[in-house]
Amino acid sequence: MKNSQPKLALGPVSYYWARDSLLDFYEQIAETTIDIIYLGETICSKRKLLRTSDWLALAERLVTSGKEVVLSTLALLEAESELKTLRRLCDNGHFMVEANDIAAVQLLEGTPFVTGHSINIYNTRALARLASLGLRRWVLPVELSRDTLLDMIASRPAGVETEVFVYGRLPLAYSARCFTARAHNLPKDDCQYRCLDYPDGLTLYSQEDKPFLTLNGIQTQSAYTYNLLPALTDIKTMEIDVLRISPQSRHTEKVIEIFQRALNEPETVAEGMARLQRLMPIGACDGYWYGNKGMEEKAIEWSKK
Numbered sequence: 538m539k540n541s542q543p544k545l546a547l548g549p550v551s552y553y554w555a556r557d558s559l560l561d562f563y564e565q566i567a568e569t570t571i572d573i574i575y576l577g578e579t580i581c582s583k584r585k586l587l588r589t590s591d592w593l594a595l596a597e598r599l600v601t602s603g604k605e606v607v608l609s610t611l612a613l614l615e616a617e618s619e620l621k622t623l624r625r626l627c628d629n630g631h632f633m634v635e636a637n638d639i640a641a642v643q644l645l646e647g648t649p650f651v652t653g654h655s656i657n658i659y660n661t662r663a664l665a666r667l668a669s670l671g672l673r674r675w676v677l678p679v680e681l682s683r684d685t686l687l688d689m690i691a692s693r694p695a696g697v698e699t700e701v702f703v704y705g706r707l708p709l710a711y712s713a714r715c716f717t718a719r720a721h722n723l724p725k726d727d728c729q730y731r732c733l734d735y736p737d738g739l740t741l742y743s744q745e746d747k748p749f750l751t752l753n754g755i756q757t758q759s760a761y762t763y764n765l766l767p768a769l770t771d772i773k774t775m776e777i778d779v780l781r782i783s784p785q786s787r788h789t790e791k792v793i794e795i796f797q798r799a800l801n802e803p804e805t806v807a808e809g810m811a812r813l814q815r816l817m818p819i820g821a822c823d824g825y826w827y828g829n830k831g832m833e834e835k836a837i838e839w840s841k842k
Contacts, residue, residue, distance in 0.1 A: 542773065542800055545793060546573035546700060548783045549609040549635075551708070551753055553732035556586040562784070563595060567602040569793045573779060574599055577609035577626070579637055579653070581715070581754045582619045583728065589625055596632055612637040612655040613711045613755060633673070642670065649673040654702055655711070659685075661692045668694035676700045676781065679707050679763065682828035683771075690776045698778035704766070704792060704813075705783020706738065706751055707759035707822075707831065716752040736786035737818050748819050761822035761832060766809055768826060769799050788816040 547566060550559065566574065576592050576599075578584050587595070596606040608626050611619055620640065627634055627644040636642045637653040651674040658664055658675055667675070672694075677686055679702050690699060717739055718728035738751035740760050748760035762785075765772065772780070782792055795809040814821070824833030 543777050544572035544779045545570070545796060545800070546779045546781045547571045547575065547789070547793070548702070548705065548781050549575045549577050549579050550784045551580060551706075551756065551758070552736055552738060552784075552786065553581070553584045553586075553730065553754070554736055554786070555733065558736075559587060560595070562789070563599065565790050566793075567599055567604065569790050570797045571604065571782075571793050573605045573607060575607045575609045575635055577635075579609050579612050580711075580756050581732070582611060582616070582622070583730070584732070584754075589622055593629065593632075606632050607635050607651055608632045609635040609653065610637050610641045612653070613713070614638055614640055615713060635676075642667065646670045651700075652676060654678050654708060661689050661694075664689065664697060665694050668697050672697055674698040674700055674779065676702065679709075680825050680831070683768075683826050684828060686777075687775065693776075699776065700779035700781055701765070701772070701777050702763065703769075703772070703780045703782065704764055704796065705762060705781075705785065706818075707763045707825070708756060708783075709750070709759060710757040712755050712757070715754050716757065717754050720752060740819065759822060759831065761820050761834075762817040763825075764813060764817070764821040764823055765826055766796065766799060766806060766813060767835070768823070769796075769806060770803050773800070773803075785816075785818065791816055 576596055599606050610623055610626055614620055623641055633649055634645055635651040635653045636645055637655045648671050650671050654676045657678060715725040715728055717732050718725050721731050723729060732754050738753040738758055740748055741750040741752055743749045751758040751760050795812055799806045799809050822832050822834050824831045827835050
């Protein structure tokens with residue numbers, strides 16, 4: 538049984554926010570109890586309101602606030618210019634890097650690194666291989682279940698931490714096409730930066746007018762927010778080292794506070810659930826964690842107990 542309490546991490550911002558909005562956001566986050574902050578553009582290289590030098594300067598400021606900072610890389614590389622930026626991140630010489638593409642893993646070989654959820658680690662052989670290259674922490678792919686994670690934790694390599702995505706819209710897929718541009722009948726090369734209009738992505742509805750997916754440039758997300766707060770007591774008994782919260786345009790600091798309080802005071806989970814329901818853009822899901830359909834929400838059953 539795990540005795541130490543897991544740390545809380547804030548994943549990279551998935552959306553395209555105005556420069557001032559992004560900087561103001563991190564000023565607020567610096568005042569929270571979050572332990573680890575992932576910084577960087579992971580979706581689209583056209584989102585350049587903050588350049589590499591800006592991210593590095595922001596990282597330095599957050600470190601002075603007592604935060605551990607990790608630099609995150611693109612999940613899908615398509616051009617030599619993107620590879621150039623990747624090399625600069627991997628060679629920064631100061632901050633650990635989260636590899637979201639196997640090209641980053643190759644460049645980081647021999648130095649400590651983290652793998653994000655977009656690196657498909659589905660078994661302990663993959664973990665062992667990456668650990669031999671320098672892996673120090675891995676993020677569980679969001680489609681894997683609690684039971685699969687337990688099997689992997691039982692034989693994970695020594696010295697490798699486990700991080701689990703516990704809150705936020707699920708990152709489901711990436712494509713060379715830009716879905717946000719296409720929704721506006723625009724070509725990807727002339728997207729007019731329409732992602733700026735959707736600080737939490739563009740919700741896609743089914744023919745039955747039910748929220749189905751969220752379009753975020755080249756990324757497809759869930760429409761519902763993945764929420765493992767009801768499973769927190771169980772999670773604390775597992776060998777999980779870090780819990781990841783994914784940023785949203787509003788109330789992220791409140792989400793952090795709810796999870797932190799629930800970690801410290803398990804009896805506040807029910808209260809936290811009620812608060813989170815009001816802070817989510819649409820609603821919750823947690824099916825993948827229980828080995829069910831991703832859109833399902835076991836928390837509904839839990840809340841009736």
